[in-house]
Amino acid sequence: MAQKPKDDPATYPALGRMMTWVDKKGSDKKIVWALGIACLIVFLLDFTYEKYGHFQVEYIRGFYAFYGFVMFTGLILVAKALRFFIKRPEDYYGDKAIDTEEYPADQLDIQENTDV
Amino acid sequence: MFDVIPTAFIFFAAAAILLTLPKGPARGLLLLITPIIAALQVWNAGFGNFAQVGFFGFELELMRLDGLSRIFTMVFCLAAFLGNLYAWHVRDTVQQIAALLYAGSAIGAVLAGDMITLFFYWEGTAIASVFLIWARRTEGAYNTGMRYLIIQVASGVVLIAGVALFYREAGTIAFDRMTLESPGTWLIFLSFGVKCAFPLLHNWLQDSYPAATVTGTVILSAFTTKLAVYALARGFAGTEILIYIGTVMTLFPIFFAEIENDLRRVLAYSLNNQLGFMVVGIGIGTEMALNGTASHAFAHILYKALLFMSVGAVLFRTGTSKASELGGLYRTMPKTAIFCLVGAASISAFPLFSGFVTKSLTLTAVAEEHRIIIWLCLVFASAGVLSHSGIKIPFFAFFAHDSGKRPKEAPTHMLWAMGITAFLCIAIGVYPAPLYAILPYEVSDAHPYTMGHVTGQLQLLLFALLAFAFLYRKGIHPPEIRAVNIDTDWTYRKAGPAVLYWLSWVVSSCYNWIVGILARTTQRTIKRLYNSHGPEGRMARNWPTGAMVMAIAVLLGATLLVNFLI
Numbered sequence: 001m002a003q004k005p006k007d008d009p010a011t012y013p014a015l016g017r018m019m020t021w022v023d024k025k026g027s028d029k030k031i032v033w034a035l036g037i038a039c040l041i042v043f044l045l046d047f048t049y050e051k052y053g054h055f056q057v058e059y060i061r062g063f064y065a066f067y068g069f070v071m072f073t074g075l076i077l078v079a080k081a082l083r084f085f086i087k088r089p090e091d092y093y094g095d096k097a098i099d100t101e102e103y104p105a106d107q108l109d110i111q112e113n114t115d116v
Numbered sequence: 117m118f119d120v121i122p123t124a125f126i127f128f129a130a131a132a133i134l135l136t137l138p139k140g141p142a143r144g145l146l147l148l149i150t151p152i153i154a155a156l157q158v159w160n161a162g163f164g165n166f167a168q169v170g171f172f173g174f175e176l177e178l179m180r181l182d183g184l185s186r187i188f189t190m191v192f193c194l195a196a197f198l199g200n201l202y203a204w205h206v207r208d209t210v211q212q213i214a215a216l217l218y219a220g221s222a223i224g225a226v227l228a229g230d231m232i233t234l235f236f237y238w239e240g241t242a243i244a245s246v247f248l249i250w251a252r253r254t255e256g257a258y259n260t261g262m263r264y265l266i267i268q269v270a271s272g273v274v275l276i277a278g279v280a281l282f283y284r285e286a287g288t289i290a291f292d293r294m295t296l297e298s299p300g301t302w303l304i305f306l307s308f309g310v311k312c313a314f315p316l317l318h319n320w321l322q323d324s325y326p327a328a329t330v331t332g333t334v335i336l337s338a339f340t341t342k343l344a345v346y347a348l349a350r351g352f353a354g355t356e357i358l359i360y361i362g363t364v365m366t367l368f369p370i371f372f373a374e375i376e377n378d379l380r381r382v383l384a385y386s387l388n389n390q391l392g393f394m395v396v397g398i399g400i401g402t403e404m405a406l407n408g409t410a411s412h413a414f415a416h417i418l419y420k421a422l423l424f425m426s427v428g429a430v431l432f433r434t435g436t437s438k439a440s441e442l443g444g445l446y447r448t449m450p451k452t453a454i455f456c457l458v459g460a461a462s463i464s465a466f467p468l469f470s471g472f473v474t475k476s477l478t479l480t481a482v483a484e485e486h487r488i489i490i491w492l493c494l495v496f497a498s499a500g501v502l503s504h505s506g507i508k509i510p511f512f513a514f515f516a517h518d519s520g521k522r523p524k525e526a527p528t529h530m531l532w533a534m535g536i537t538a539f540l541c542i543a544i545g546v547y548p549a550p551l552y553a554i555l556p557y558e559v560s561d562a563h564p565y566t567m568g569h570v571t572g573q574l575q576l577l578l579f580a581l582l583a584f585a586f587l588y589r590k591g592i593h594p595p596e597i598r599a600v601n602i603d604t605d606w607t608y609r610k611a612g613p614a615v616l617y618w619l620s621w622v623v624s625s626c627y628n629w630i631v632g633i634l635a636r637t638t639q640r641t642i643k644r645l646y647n648s649h650g651p652e653g654r655m656a657r658n659w660p661t662g663a664m665v666m667a668i669a670v671l672l673g674a675t676l677l678v679n680f681l682i
Contacts, residue, residue, distance in 0.1 A: 012448055015451065035585060039575075049571075053483070064576040066579070067499075075503055090599055090600055092600050098256035098260060100256075101254050108330070108433075
């Protein structure tokens, strides 16, 4: 699946070269830490202002943080369970469905990156 | 006859002119200029009814402009412009004509002041749009297009049946607010529901949009469903049941989107979820809620088009839009990746992006009605949007594991289309006043950028992102795998044919059995008759004359004896 091209980052567009930082060793940890700190900040921000809302829950500090984390996790777990029931092989609807056919190449402009 | 030319006719005229132009930039320019002319015309026309025409004793209103129809017309023109810019490279006459007729029909339907005009344009969108699917020119696309067409045309048929009943009850065909109390209005409601992809009626959307061409999907994503949203807002604002329908719509697609592999289908599920927010707003029906719906439709058309454009550009350059085959494309498609991230941030409603300022209107309207369950569901659905459109689309296409693909950056015209759309998404988020100014009702107290709103939304999104980071790194997040997921289309693509096959087997077996019995009986009868009456049969034997005389003598003798005895 993963074809190994003659991969030379020097051929990437300048913007792409800059963005390769995200794949540097250790960058993923930095990103997660940054996210963690951002979360902490917005959580603490909740204690700095007068809360206003239509429902009681909106007055609970950190409600959105808690709700976001828990419901997102729940969503992923339920979706994973759902996959157990509804997943079918790609050719389930036969060979006359778009899932198995290639997109007609004459309507595309498939090009490898060749810029230097 | 008309005060102004109905806007739809501008598109139809352009379609006719297009045929006379040579393939190339001239056609591309016409495709770009037409929506601009249409938008200018609508903007300068003011409010009112501008084009009445008699039709078999009915008065049709082809051009009703008010606050609600204007904002939808404007955004349809904008979507047509951006879609056509994105499709600048397309030299396929069928797609170009279809794009013009489709946009024209959708705008015609929005401007229709009566339901017969609405019906004509309603069917027009169905027929014009299917060519954007068929233009892929594969057998799979043909079959999908057929299913799409049947459902869309059926929606129109239900509509005209409803209109006929409604006319008999109410004596009018005017397209105004209705209440769900008669079979006629229920049928009209159902027809709108099919096009709006209500739960269980939704699957044509996820079936057909990934089947269209690269550019076709971008154009499809703007019109049909938002026309239905407009129709519901016009006809059924404040209808309680819409609140519940809309809530279910926001919820169930997020689970399907999470495990879908084809990114264009993920976006179709996500579109369905976004429609839910608009439908809830219509159900609430207050001025603020309808403003929420209209502004959300406006912003949604833009960021959804942007997301379809970026995934389309990936498909255009790599030949696939399946998450399992993609990843790491930011290296050589960085601009597309950034535009995709802007679309993702907008749909996820990050502050400073368009979704934030429009969704908050709907959420506030729900909160003002004190419907806490609905409100909690919508907030959950907002986190769900982040999961598939905010994270999954950009992350698995452009980042995540390196697929080894090094496609060239998207063509310049696609980058321009994406760039303008991305700019608008940010502009609306940063400075929503111009959008608020063209909403159907006056915006009195919309303050999206309060400390509470911003912190709340950031908490929701950042902690959801944190949950994603945690689940992904722990390997709990469902991996992208080559597979399809069954949805309600299973009923008519698998179950329906299977039941028909079984029924035909039962009927043909019974038929064969009965015919077999009849045949055997007939054969036996013929055989018996042959035995008795055939050439060799007892009744057909050649008897000698003597035997005949003998028989007569016996008969006469018997008669004599009987006479004598009596």
